[in-house]
Amino acid sequence: MMSRIKNPIRNVVVERAVSQSPLVATLRERLPGISFAFVDTVPEQPQKIPGLLEVVHFKGRFWRSCPGTKTYECCGYQIVHIGTQCSLECTYCILQSYFQNPNLRIFGNIEDLMAEVRQVPASAPHRLFRTGTGEFTDSLLLDPWTGLSRHLVPVFARIPNAVLELKTKTNHVAQLEKLDHGGHSLVSWSLNADEVIRREEPRSAPLEARLEAARRCADWGYFLGFHFDPMIDYPGWREGYRRTLHALFNAVDPSRVVWISLGAFRFMPELKGIIERRHPKSRIVTGEFIRGLDGKMRYFRDIRLALYTEMVKEIRAWDSTLCVYLCMEGPWIWKRVFGFEPSEKGGLPAILDKAVRDRMGIEESSQGDENAF
């Protein structure tokens, strides 16, 4: 099935410090007709330049904890920071207001990145690390051209106490087929009701393309994850989300699915004006939002409860043992949706660690393989 996504790169600017990086070599090999410019420092651009990819020497921490809040349940996720921004232009995307630099940017010094990936889990061998690259960009958007998964997936295969999640809205998975993942990588998709995908995610892969890609990944032995986030309250949402769930479980074997997360649309107040300006046809900011305890705008509780309880009921009918969790929700919502608060089961991180153990067969108590690196 053809994706609606084409190569988003029209020209590349590379910082000289990373000009010899294997990632840059791969880009040059796979983008033969694209111009490459080399500069000492990529300047900060106030405005987006369509098609521009910046390859920079990143001097910060590649491995970091996902920012959570005190009032809403945090899942203890770890981020492997590979780059920033995305060209899918989803109307609701927080990246529109999160970073100053508006252009696609990846980090060329992958030797430094890989060193951190090897070092951090080894420093805490009794802890299970659930990590992902899809926090500040789409994990697979540029992967056919950067080949980053070719470096990351085999390394994670040899880290006994970590799993890697590649989170995407694309169907760019062909390059994953031959990789040695060792059962330590899961590929996950952000899913939505088809109406929402068409209206709010018009440049991402269609639902059927995402599910076809998921099926292929499952065939190659990857585990899967799905994230219904952001869920949107719109007339007909029940039927819309039900159809997506039916399509999902008709496409993949639920036993390959490690987790499904649910998160109702929420946004920092300053994003509202940006969405109104950049996406004048979108109505998503006109929902019945209140200011949450973390300052973000959220649907008021009745709406969130309705969205979640309906989804959980549907998912349970397909697989009663599948790990379903709520992203950034309060214990009072958990209690109403699941009948328990995360703290009663050791906290949300423990719930997700259990899913990794049960579905992927990975134990955090395993000792690190000293020869792995």
Added chain:
Amino acid sequence: MARPQLKAVPLASIDWNDEGFAIPGYGPDEPLVQSLKAVGILHPPLLWEKKPNRFVIVDGFKRLSWLRPRSSHVDALVFAEETEAARLLVMRLEIKMLSRSLNLAEKVQILARYAALTSKEDLRQRICPALGFSWQTESLSLWQSMATWPARHLSALARDFIAEKTALSLAPLPEKDRESFLELLSALRCSASLQMEILERCQDIARRDGIRLHALVESPEMQAILEDKNRNRREKTAAVRELVHRWRFPRLHERMKRLERAMAEVNMPSALSLVPPPHWEGDMWELRMRFRTPSDLAVSLQEATHLGMQPSFQDVFEEFENASAAQPPGPRPVSPQGAA
């Protein structure tokens, strides 16, 4: 530029129709009128002898208008014919800008007219701060655009019924939408924050329901509030806010009303008040207690204990929780002309 000469000028020699230097205030200047009545003209108006013995007013429109039926001559400072009109306009703008507190209509006119005479840098660094405007490029063009509003719109700005932030938000709207809100907000004369609340919520409703803003203001419900002679402005503002809240948040509004009704059923001691979680978020309620003395406190604590046993008190929590379990319908347009 040659210095002006003080001359006695016949009022009949003034070209009263030439308003090239006028910056209308769109409102009466009562203090000035009172001053003129009391002491007459203190500062000579500025005139330009555009042609021999034909004079154009540069500064002093109101003073001269007041004088016209009362005198045949005025002592004025007269600029010679060869004086450049642009230099005179700059002088006029400077006098206007710095002489007294300006209303918003005057400010936007000064800004717009100065925009044609000076650099953007000067506008940003000097003129905008002097007028109290923000200098961001986007707002600068919006402020300037207001100068082209029809006189009846500028008149609403001149009366200071419309806050500057509100005016800025109204600037990009189609004329009919803007007019309806100028009328609504002029009638309510509420605070800047309430103006913005009403406007932003109405904009959200219009966007959600695919209708024009003026349709909300012209709706029978809104008009009934505005025309209600038994309500004062504060009561009208409260009623408009309530209506707009119901349109903007139909399910939340209904839930809040139901909870209010349940809370009203509780026989609440006067020293206690019950506060639900703000916006229904979280599950933390507050019971507030007021007391003067330790013995007051002891009484209130006892009352609070009894309160917890009241069935009506339990009903409040049941209402809060049970309604949450109800499956609310999807959002439906509830505004007057809401379309699917």
